[in-house]
Structure formats: C-alpha cells, structure tokens
Amino acid sequence: MKGAILCLALLLPMVLATPASSEPSQTNLHRAKVFLAAGDYRRAVEACQREVEAVPSAHSYVYLTYVYQAIDGYLEAMAKADRWVAVEQLYLNLATRGVEDLTDPPDVLARIAKELIQESVRRQSDVAAAMATRLDKATSERLWTQQTAWRAAHPGDWWNSAPEVWNW
Numbered sequence: 001m002k003g004a005i006l007c008l009a010l011l012l013p014m015v016l017a018t019p020a021s022s023e024p025s026q027t028n029l030h031r032a033k034v035f036l037a038a039g040d041y042r043r044a045v046e047a048c049q050r051e052v053e054a055v056p057s058a059h060s061y062v063y064l065t066y067v068y069q070a071i072d073g074y075l076e077a078m079a080k081a082d083r084w085v086a087v088e089q090l091y092l093n094l095a096t097r098g099v100e101d102l103t104d105p106p107d108v109l110a111r112i113a114k115e116l117i118q119e120s121v122r123r124q125s126d127v128a129a130a131m132a133t134r135l136d137k138a139t140s141e142r143l144w145t146q147q148t149a150w151r152a153a154h155p156g157d158w159w160n161s162a163p164e165v166w167n168w
Helices: 002-017 026-038 041-054 058-080 084-095 110-135 137-153
Strands: none
Touching: 026 041, 026 058, 041 058, 041 084, 058 084, 058 110, 058 137, 084 110, 110 137
C-alpha cells in the first residue's frame, strides 16, 4: 500500500506536467462525423462545440466551420431541388431540444427557415474559420485545401460527411 502511494506521488507531478495534446479528440469529432452522416446537424454542431471547449485547436475550429458550411450546402441543395419539407425537417432538427417540442412544435415556413439558418451558419462559419486561422494558419490552410478537394470530388452530397482524410 505504501509502495503504491509512493509510486503515485512520484508519477503525479510528471502526469500533471505533461502538456495536453493538440491533436483532436477522437470521441467528439467521431460523433460529429456520425451525426453528419445521419443528417443530425444539431448534434454535429454540438459535438464540435464540445471539442472546441475541450481541446481548442485549429483542427476543432476548422471542423466546426465545416459543419456550419455543411448545413449551408445541404440547405442550398434542398432549396434547388424544391425539397422544402427537408428544409423544414432541418429547421426542426436544429430547433428542437426535447420531448416538450412534441406538444409545442416550433413551426415556421420552410423558406423563411432556410434564410434564417443560412444567415446564421454563414456568420458562425466565418467566426470559427477566423479562430482556426489565428490558432494555426498553416494547419487551417492545409485542412481547407483538403475540404475543397472533398467538395469537388463529392459535389452532390459533400455535406453528408467530413473529408475522408480527416480521420480524427
């Protein structure tokens, strides 16, 4: 028992002195990727926000920016395809938080919802992108080059997932 306490006492300062990893957390970003694939954009944003809170880095801010842009891309594709029910469903996904919304649904017109959501996600995307660049410009530029290639390779559904090379 005394030996275990002594060992812990010797190791604790080394553990506490170890800097936090600047690499993204597998858990939150993995969840965000799954939520994107499911079309659960609210939870994808929330997972990225948790990542930014837990491990603020260029990676986490770029991923959050990407999710905002994915929402924008999805909205634009649904509007062009005249799929306003899907736009309304996205609004409900973003606006609802619990079972109380079943008895008091936040109904809006789909076209108004599209404009409101797009304006908000574009603004938040710009803010998150600026933060990523301030933290690590070279990493941000590399990640945006990767996402640009991803979008070009998947023009009809890029918003359903993050770039495959972002396997973090």
